Amino acid sequence: MGLATGRRVVAALVALGVAAVVAVVTYRVLAPAEVSTVARGDYPPLSVPDPGVVGRLPVAPLIVDGRLRVYSGSRQVYADQPVDGRYRSTPYWSYRRWPASLDAVVVSGTTVVSRWSDGRLVALDARTGRVAWRADGPRPDRARTARRTGAALVWDPSGLTVTRVAGGRDVVVSSGAGEVRAVDLAGGRELWRAAIGSGCRAPIGTGGGQLLTVDGCTGPPVIEFRAVATGEVSARWQPPDHSGELTATLVGCVPGGAGCAGLRTAGSADMAARGWLLGTGDPARAPALDGPGVALVDRTAVAVADGVLIGRSASDGTERWRAAVGPARVIAVQPGRVHVLTEQNELVNLDPATGVELSRFVLDIGSDGTGWAPGSAYAADGYVVVERLRRPVDQDADDQRYYLTAEALILAATGPMGE
Template identity: 50%
Template sequence: MALAKGRRLTVAVLAAVTALGVSVVVAYRMLAPADVVTPATQPYPAAVTPKVGTDTRLAMAPLIVDDRLRVYATTRQVWADHPVDARTRRTAFWSLRRWPAEVSGVAAGGTTVLTRWSDGELVALDARTGEVAWRVTGPKPAEGYTGRLTGAETVYAPPGLHLATDAASGRVTAVVAGGGELVAYDLADGRQLWRASVDDNCRGESFTTAGGQLALIDTCAQPRAIELRDLSTGQPIAGRQPDVSGTDLAVTPVGCRAAASDCTALRVTAGGQTQGWRVDGETPVAVAALDAPGSVLVGDAVVGFEGTDLVVRSAQGAERWRKSAPDTTLLAAADGRVHLRTAGNDLVTFELNRGRELSRFPLTMYSDDTGWEAGYVQAVDGYVVVERLNRADPDLGDRAYYLGAEPVLIAVTGR
């Protein structure tokens, strides 16, 4: 009897040890650092010609890539679906998931999607296949995922991640800031172009200009000043910064693509005065029409409000056209179009050059509330993506901050 009991005890102990070993293996597989790349299994989709109107409502804010894909980000995953005008989220076309790192930012140029992670990893994906195009370890960002419910900040305004397109060569440069460094990479192959040391405690707003510079605000300088760096070398450019400074200097980039990239202008406030500057060339040029808050530069045109009129002027100040637009908000101006939201919650789109109305339709779906405020807005290739907020108070919880569980609309204004 004693021998039988001993055998049973031994078997029980071995079973417990085995179970513990299995659980440790399972836990390791679940918890160990891991990347899961799920490439596309279907051909790259063709571009679509969507119908005009608002027919898409989503929980997540998409980055529209190559007019074919919608790319999203959440805490530990970046993925794509299609078509762009699908009414709801679709099965992922491709996906990248990492653990325990968090997604810090996403940016796209052409068919390359660059993802930045909290551990400093930069992973570039080929949008056509979802496969890794290149990978390097860069500076660590100050934070991980900050996109909240929609991921809009992560894909539209990722901190410390910018792109810049060289007009002559077409080369796209990615600039990454963090850990006291600025590092630039060729987006095509991940080749490091330059590296520079900076004081993170003194680095304020940063963005890239359409003129091929990286703009930095030195918050420690007395008085504060704007610093422009050459994107091909990373070196400061002497004598080309806007001629303005002040202890209370504040800068707003204007006319930017996603990731505060290729900005056409900036607005500077210092000493109670506001000045607009065009920065789409080698040297910044003061433009009086850009002084007005909310005005934007698109090509050679300045779009803004004068009283209740929407007015489009040349950068030199000559009026091109105006329209009476009381109780109307300028949502975006890009790609030769001006997009307005009316008091009745219609989205009205005008042609930039002549002021011809291209489309007008309700900016809502189903029985959604229309008393919302616009959060992040992106306009590209005739699409307008709008994040809708109940109240623009970021201290609120997500339920109170966003308009419902699907606060993002994609509107099509024509091609």
């Protein structure tokens, strides 16, 4: 009896020991954690390559300070350099979190702000990769889905924006789970928070120092304007002669805190989209922005009609210039530059103030050819990045069929930017 009892005690102790080891291992593997790998080399110099195709990449980048490329992973934000490297290279710095997944990334100056599935905001100094600050924010309304390139997380960061308010201060605004919070970009201090309700209110972004939200909670839908600096609602506006449903899309948006300069609204199926300019008061009617193919840059509305790119004053519609580009469409704009892609996948880059052609070249690299369809596109600091899709485009296809190659993004430089 004594021997049997002793064996049972030993077995119990061994079981407890194993359980303890398993618990420790499980905790170490599954416990919330972050891993920050900072830069070891010097901050790279500014690069200004000649106009032309630079390289191809497997993941969509954000161009930071004209020196780095920042990418998203499912649980990671990381950077490589040089900005004009032909291929993605070993990370210059990297930041990982677990078990939260990455939801969105925005950049202002040399600060990279990421939002995660638990609502956490983490700001990184792009020059070193070091964490600048952490702050709590509302959880995203829904899990983000992104294809292999991650373009949705960095080029279309829903629920996260940086906007500049009076005095030149940049404010990070995050929304989700029926709430909006604003924090100071410089130090991560929370400035204000506001409950906005779920389901019937949808923040669409910032412009003119205001957060715009489509509010359909009570009565006909309206656009609510909330001051980013204070969180106070400054106005509630409905487009004149509008009835029924209301959708709104911001246009003329500039990365890095400048916000969006215009707005396009639409209603029922028989109501055409209408353009508006954002300012200090109610949005001002801007017919030059009507239609989904019109882009806004530097207060100029640009669109292709019958093979001609036309630039008009966004405020009064006066034609400023026109340039023959052939069958094409505007794929991206940035301050000081309009980017047009022709049917032959030739990239034409023009000055939005004058319509003068600045550079032109075919988007081709290696043996890939030009028999692809353009997907999402992005432009910053004189660079353009375009997703290349297989023809015919099948939106329901898996990533291998959807994209042209494993390195589906083509990166191009368009020439020196003006001072």
